[in-house]
Amino acid sequence: MSWRDFSASAAINAPLLEKLSPAEQAVALQLAQGLSNAEIARLLGKSKFTVKSQVSSILTKLGVPTRGRLIAILR
Numbered sequence: 001m002s003w004r005d006f007s008a009s010a011a012i013n014a015p016l017l018e019k020l021s022p023a024e025q026a027v028a029l030q031l032a033q034g035l036s037n038a039e040i041a042r043l044l045g046k047s048k049f050t051v052k053s054q055v056s057s058i059l060t061k062l063g064v065p066t067r068g069r070l071i072a073i074l075r
Contacts, residue, residue, distance in 0.1 A: 016073065019061055027054045031067070032074035 030040040
């Protein structure tokens, strides 16, 4: 399944996700499920480094200080 498939799925917190690119939305949806960067990379067919970069970008764009806080906000 590609990141496009995940970005088409129902958003957990749609207003927040609208601020993100489709690829970042796919990563955010997996983060909300509590998956690690390695698990997300495997699931979406990306490298761990790409996922790590996208997680950092998500945190910056949403103004969230930590991954744990992001997960709580997304749920």
